[in-house]
Structure formats: structure tokens, C-alpha cells
Amino acid sequence: MNLFRSTAVVLALTTGLLAMPAQAETVTQNASGDPTYTVEAPPAFAMIGDLVVARPLLIGATLVGAVAFVVSLPFTALGGNVKEAGQALVGDPAREAFVRCLGCTTSQKPY
Structure with missing residues (x-):
């Protein structure tokens, strides 16, 4: 892969991983994430x-x-x-x- 595609993939994965805790924090009902x-x-x-x-x-x-x-x-x-x-x-x-x-x-x- 060329440099542009590699950079775009890394940037997309990093952005997705950084946004994951914020989504989990607003969606879950408790600290463990399991409603049980x-x-x-x-x-x-x-x-x-x-x-x-x-x-x-x-x-x-x-x-x-x-x-x-x-x-x-x-x-x-x-x-x-x-x-x-x-x-x-x-x-x-x-x-x-x-x-x-x-x-x-x-x-x-x-x-």
C-alpha cells in the first residue's frame, strides 16, 4: 500500500478507537456494561x-x-x-x- 492509504487506515482506526469509550459511556447502564x-x-x-x-x-x-x-x-x-x-x-x-x-x-x- 502506498503512504496515503496507510496513513488513512491508521487515522481511521485510531479515530474509531478513541471514540469508542465515549460511545460506551453514553450507551451503557452501569460501569460493567452488563445490565445484569x-x-x-x-x-x-x-x-x-x-x-x-x-x-x-x-x-x-x-x-x-x-x-x-x-x-x-x-x-x-x-x-x-x-x-x-x-x-x-x-x-x-x-x-x-x-x-x-x-x-x-x-x-x-x-x-
């Missing part, structure tokens, strides 16, 4: 990743937040925001670690 998997029924790989990676990190964040809460308790008591500090440092990570459904990105129920 929704927020209420996440795929198996999301559940496994959540179980192996996210939950241990969230439990660790809850423990570190509890220690930070106890250390900062005198200062937060003087400031009058003990409840807010407890919620931010201990409550939120604990809720995400223990209440959130396996594989979901955020907790479904507002607490």
Missing part, C-alpha cells in the same frame, strides 16, 4: 476485591480512627464537637466496613 450487574447485584470480581482488599483496609482505618479519636478527645471536648469527631473518625469507616453490602461502592442506607 447493578449496584444491588455487583459482579463477583467486585465482591472478591472488596472482601480481600477494601474490608481489611476499612477495618484498619476504623482502628486507626478510634486511636486518633481517643487521643484527640480532650481537644474535641473543649471544642464541643465530640459527636462529629467520633462520627468522622470511627463511625463512617466502621459503617463502610461492616454495614455496606459486599461489592457495593457506598452504603445503601443513610444512617
Whole structure:
């Protein structure tokens, strides 16, 4: 093939590949692209990743937040925001670690 045809083919393929994510983003109903998997029924790989990676990190964040809460308790008591500090440092990570459904990105129920 000559140089013009080769360049035209490469340009057409590159343009088509670059436009593909934009089309997929507007057409699909969820992140996986399969309408079977929704927020209420996440795929198996999301559940496994959540179980192996996210939950241990969230439990660790809850423990570190509890220690930070106890250390900062005198200062937060003087400031009058003990409840807010407890919620931010201990409550939120604990809720995400223990209440959130396996594989979901955020907790479904507002607490």
C-alpha cells in the first residue's frame, strides 16, 4: 500500500478507537456494561476485591480512627464537637466496613 492509504487506515482506526469509550459511556447502564450487574447485584470480581482488599483496609482505618479519636478527645471536648469527631473518625469507616453490602461502592442506607 502506498503512504496515503496507510496513513488513512491508521487515522481511521485510531479515530474509531478513541471514540469508542465515549460511545460506551453514553450507551451503557452501569460501569460493567452488563445490565445484569447493578449496584444491588455487583459482579463477583467486585465482591472478591472488596472482601480481600477494601474490608481489611476499612477495618484498619476504623482502628486507626478510634486511636486518633481517643487521643484527640480532650481537644474535641473543649471544642464541643465530640459527636462529629467520633462520627468522622470511627463511625463512617466502621459503617463502610461492616454495614455496606459486599461489592457495593457506598452504603445503601443513610444512617
